[in-house]
């Protein structure tokens with residue numbers, strides 16, 4: 001029996017954390033107990049920022065990261081972060097067996113980790129604020145927003161807002177006290193982190209797409225039996241489906257859960273989305289930089305889907 | 306104890322004593338400056354946010370890096386000034402000869418601690434360097450860079466403990 | 479079994495009198511060497527635990543306190559407190575608890591509270607005839623209120639791991655915090671009655687009191703500057719610590735006019751020394767936490783507890799006992815990070831209110847700060863007074879019983895914690 005320690009950053013109640021637990025059980029079952037999966041969630045073993053290096057180095061065998069956590073380490077992982085670019089859920093349903101995914105898996109292996117599962121996390125974001133929901137680009141003028149990443153912040157700046165960096169743990173308090181006027185977050189997180197207690201206007205927009213992916217230390221993976229490898233592959237494909245289901249459910253339930261709390265919820269219309277995209281996208285693309293050949297190839301593969 | 310230790314360092318006839326104490330004092334002063342820097346930087350960041358409406362995005366990340374550097378520069382100086390805490394419930398009651406043995410053991414333990422931290426962070430630094438991982442956020446630097454102070458800090462800590470050890474063995478402390 | 483071996487090893491190493499950070503780190507190394515055969519990841523865990531901007535509050539609050547002490551600003555506050563309630567025997571002890579309570583509403587950390595109040599309160603209490611032990615004990619215990627009375631760093635951490643509401647947790651901490659402060663004050667007065675060496679001074683007349691108030695106004699304004707800054711949304715906790723330091727510097731330089739560059743350096747230098755001691759223990763605890771998490775020690779223990787088939791009350795009692803034991807050895811951040819993710823699913827299944835549990839956890843973490851062998855407030859007080867650790871431990875021990883009483887009362891009457899958030903409209 002091989003011990004496989006997996007670190008992730010999600011709190012236990014998060015819908016994807018539950019998918020991870022289900023995946024772990026599936027891997028154990030399919031490998032007929034050859035792999036003993038031990039999940040360490042909520043940053044308890046290795047911090048979110050350390051997961052990639054710790055796994056590549058072999059300190060732990062396995063970890064999960066959000067795509068944008070690759071940052072400059074592997075910029076191609078950030079392609080889906082472009083505002084409004086990947087809001088279509090069908091892309092994510094087809095994703096795990098796509099050429100695009102295979103291409104990214106190859107890039108990840110070149111970098112030093114063996115990808116084993118893709119978990120689509122969200123395409124439903126909310127802009128939060130107090131007063132009236134933020135709809136038109138002008139509504140953002142002069143607001144302090146929690147910043148996300150430098151290129152996304154450039155998109156905020158283009159809207160006339162001021163992005164302000166802060167750790168996730170401080171956002172609630174900063175919203176409560178008015179240190180910042182608004183935030184963008186995944187709709188399920190707006191519910192689970194109880195932003196509705198400190199914000200009363202929410203705009204649902206398909207602006208950001210994020211996925212969590214699970215990867216193994218390559219040497220560890222190579223040392224596994226064929227049965228175990230097959231188990232990982234099968235469990236990975238199943239978990240990818242569960243993740244889409246869970247995320248679609250969480251994204252669909254989110255707006256109503258927010259409404260139940262008595263806050264204003266506005267679901268942006270396609271025209272409103274287009275207006276925001278027209279301002280945000282050029283600024284994002286400019287800050288993201290001219291795509292290298294690999295990023296361009298990935299975009300082409302995605303376009304084919 | 307503190308007075309004796311100071312005298313021990315000041316009157317030291319041995320060449321390395323003063324050099325080591327001096328280096329460690331300088332690093333302690335550097336650590337103090339880093340804390341003042343953090344203080345000033347936070348004040349400036351608040352001013353920028355409210356007065357100019359342009360928050361310093363990189364400020365928080367920078368404070369994290371500065372803190373690590375401050376701790377690693379200052380830990381050995383705190384050791385030199387006997388600031389680190391130990392459970393003295395039992396050791397207070399030992400006879401002098403055993404107290405000396407205890408002091409030797411304690412300094413060896415600090416050296417062992419420093420070696421563990423130093424070796425494992427060296428391992429982490431060299432891997433991160435080869436891997437080419439970058440921090441995510443507003444200061445995109447290679448992740449091994451802010452870890453270097455940990456390596457320096459463990460060397461300083463080991464140096465200071467070694468100095469203490471030699472003083473104890475020579476019968477000074 | 480592993481549990482017994484690990485903790486027996488740590489205790490043995492601690493009793494040899496080596497620095498605590500080294501004992502924690504070396505125990506972690508031993509675990510790693512035995513289980514993994516290498517020490518990979520230990521240095522990294524030190525780095526990633528110290529690389530947190532919010533930790534800057536520690537040196538900054540020490541610095542602020544140092545400035546106010548050196549410029550003799552805090553002295554006036556105690557003079558005022560003394561003139562206000564000093565004529566009651568034990569009143570100065572109660573005044574210290576009051577000062578800790580006020581400061582707790584400024585700072586999110588118990589260490590910062592003990593430091594800020596301690597470095598000024600202890601000399602004052604000794605001056606008025608308090609035995610060292612009592613003076614150190616009340617500050618060590620009073621300081622722990624820092625994490626129960628909002629704002630609170632550990633509460634935010636717990637809220638993030640458990641997904642409980644931070645606002646609700648903050649509100650939930652207020653009543654238990656004030657009740658505990660009241661219990662501490664009453665105990666101080668009763669304790670002082672049994673100490674003939676504490677003089678019962680004369681009551682100050684009106685004019686003296688007014689004078690003392692006028693002189694202490696700059697010190698009394700410090701809490702509103704910091705607290706107001708946080709509550710009105712001007713500052714985050716870290717910024718508030720810097721703002722408080724700036725306020726202290728301005729008062730020292732412009733009002734008291736007794737503060738030069740040399741004083742600035744000395745304050746910063748002593749802030750550096752005190753915080754390095756704290757940071758190195760955080761470093762050692764980080765290594766220890768990493769090693770025992772890796773061998774799933776906390777998970778094993780809590781799984782065993784969960785497997786006992788206890789009801790909610792039995793479960794809470796066992797968990798409180800477990801955290802009390804962990805609290806003897808670990809630092810609060812490590813305890814939250816290690817236990818919460820493991821306990822939470824069982825707690826949810828049993829229908830335990832995470833807000834209520836959060837407050838029980840906070841009181842237990844307060845306890846952890848004053849229980850030997852590893853108690854941050856004990857160390858901090860020792861650090862600023864040079865008293866033997868055993869004196870601080872003995873002084874703080876009656877407060878351990880008071881806090882255990884507090885946990886018992888809160889278990890019996892959960893409304894003490896949950897009433898305020900419910901009234902304020904926070905759902906579960």
Ligand code: NA
Nearest residue numbers: 582624627629
């Ligand atoms: Na507090």
Ligand code: NA
Nearest residue numbers: 805806846852
């Ligand atoms: Na303790």
